Amino acid sequence: MTRAYWLLQRLTQLLPVLLGISVICFALLQMIPGDPARIILGSRASPEAVAAMRDRLGLDQPALQQYLTYMSKVIRGDFGESISYKVPVSKLILEHAPVTGFLAVYVIALAVPIALILGMLAARYRGTWVDHLIRMLSVLGMTMPVFWLAILMLRLFSIDLGWFPVSGYGQGFLGHLHHLFLPAVSISIWMIPVLVRNLRASIVQQSVADYVLAGRAKGLTERHIFTHHILKNASLPTLNLFGVLVAYLIGGTVIVELVYALPGLGLLMFNAILGRDYPIIQGLTLFYALATVVITLVTDILSGLIDPRVKA
């Protein structure tokens, strides 16, 4: 099986997944109580105004009809217009995506090197005070609620010390780095421990494998065995976990976006759900689904590069 064929197969698998997600999302939206027209117009609107809006939005049609109309537009690349803002959903997503994207990359850049070093240290010095300290800090990091940590850091570093801005995401690359530092740290503090614990466990598991014994018998140095064999094998489960975490990050930064007033995708979704802005919810769900599938695909490709056995 060639790599291109494998990739093509993976991409075709994507279609039914996306279709399934769109159906589930649409069905769930139908089940949430609350009429979008009524919510947008508010309790003071006359029944005529609500009826006019329902008619314009096609909300009176049967659910299946609405779904088919929506999907036929999506296939042509039209995600529709936001009910409340009356601007194209694709424009809204493109406006909000850079913030979340930058934040996700920032978190990765902060979390991965630190997690690698701590995970390796804990495994290398297993049972010593180094290991205990790292594990203790991990538990601490994982159990601290992200929003609480975010509020505390905001108070200390932004208001009392004035080192970082409270809100927004700044101008230019350096501005983004400066503005998003605290949000990225808030998320990293939760994410690093998860990766560290996973990596440590894998390294510990791999270091008693037969191939390590064989390497030693062949006279390889401990260093060579660790960097070329143990680490490579141990990184696979962590990489997969990392893929899941990154996919989660794209949609799961809403709390941090709320606390630091970041106009990202999480906030867009949050507001859309409260306002029953169906086109935004549907568009974003498809976007998330696509992002998750792509990230999983990239993770799989990376796994294949590290370990050729994975692909088969």
Add this chain to the structure above:
Amino acid sequence: MRISVMFLALMLTSIGSIASADESPPGSRPDIIRIASGSRTLTLDPTRSWNSGDIETFGQLYSRLFRRDQAGNLQPGLAERWEMSADARTYTFHLRDARFSDGTPITADDVRFTLLRMRDDPEALYSEPVSGVVDVVAVDQRTVRVMLAEPNVPFLDTLEVCFLGITSRADVENRGPGKAFTEHPVTSGPYRVREWKPGDRLVLEANPYYWREGFPRNGGAELIEVIDANTRIAMLLAGEVDAIRQLGWSRAESFRAQGKVSVPLEPANLIWLILLNHAQPPFDDLRVRQAAALALDRQAMARVVLRNLGRVANTTMPASLDHHLADFPGWPYDLERARQLMAEAGAAGHEVVINIAAPSPQMELIGLILQAQWADIGLKTRIVKMDQGQEVQRLMDGDYNASINWWYNENPDPDLALRWAVCGSCGNRAYYTNYSNKEVDRLIAEAAREPDPALRRVLYQRVQRISTEEVAQIPLFYPPWVNAYSHAIEGLGMTPALQWTLENARHLR
């Protein structure tokens, strides 16, 4: 190695694309006033929304025929002068020489277009107050005549309301309302839109053609949407914004004491209340409604929930409106009488569902107090929390017994307020309570036609007395706006009608 190169490339491309997409809005300019609000701007079309975030912005974008001065008095706006016919059914307005933000003149035809669009467009929300308009005639470029079906005393007050801001007929017809109100709308007010980022912020710049000489006193404004109150406060304390909306009642006292920011407690056309569903037992029985009102210690509630920032409400109408019945005692806390009424009605043991729109810590606190105090008279209560959309839906469907709620009025005249809150035949079944009293409806209609202010006062006070005694709703309290302002600006405040006095604001440095 290959992996890290790929990873780095991925990172750099994504970062690069963001950095290049960047531009420089006027965030750091010193003459820009920045406000963080928890309310969202949903639309820039003044006919399309009642949402508080939109009410906050409409007034900044569109001038009306009249405006209100600092003292709250009606003053000429785009209409320089006006005359009323002897039968009080025809108004003639003479427009001043004013221009839209694109430099085109504001004409009688634009006024006609604005009024008729509000009256006739099926999706226009403020159509009821202008439904009595029979016709609007553009006599010449700067003279417009409005004919009413019958005399309507509060009509000039209605013309001042932010929803009736004058919009450009040429622009709306050329671009269509879809584009005209989303991409750089043509405005008639102190500001025009520099950039609108839905869900994030509205960036305004001074309208160079604004008719008021010397205004706005600043270069522009940023209205930033920040949902979390803690974040708004942090932004104000860190100097990132000049003012914030909704500081929160529980925080007001400590911030006033600290003095780092100013928290002026501004009067509001606002009332918090409990809606009761008159169409279902047990609140279809007057005695049970009265008992429910008597069982509440609203003084204690105002102390605990409102932190004594406002007064206990004595009638069904906000106290800041004209002709409020100030000397009426309202419902006292009288447990004995409440129990007696419950016994007479035989309603003890009835279960009552209280709907609350979450998340609102204040409403949840009120819910808990209700639960405890109504238990004292034998009403079993079940609190159901739901999101705002669902709460509105259930209210309108009549699927509730009681609902903790609030409303505000957009001008100081009682006409619209009482039509909204206690009129059973004005379209919303008295705020969806199904309260209906023909006498009340008749008095409200009569008062709208009554030119003598003293007689109008008598009529409106009778409406308040009857609807309060019949417990159309249980009034709770009259809160102020609790906004916080930086000491570095002057002139910025909020009117009782939820309008920022943004055009007067400037930085002190």
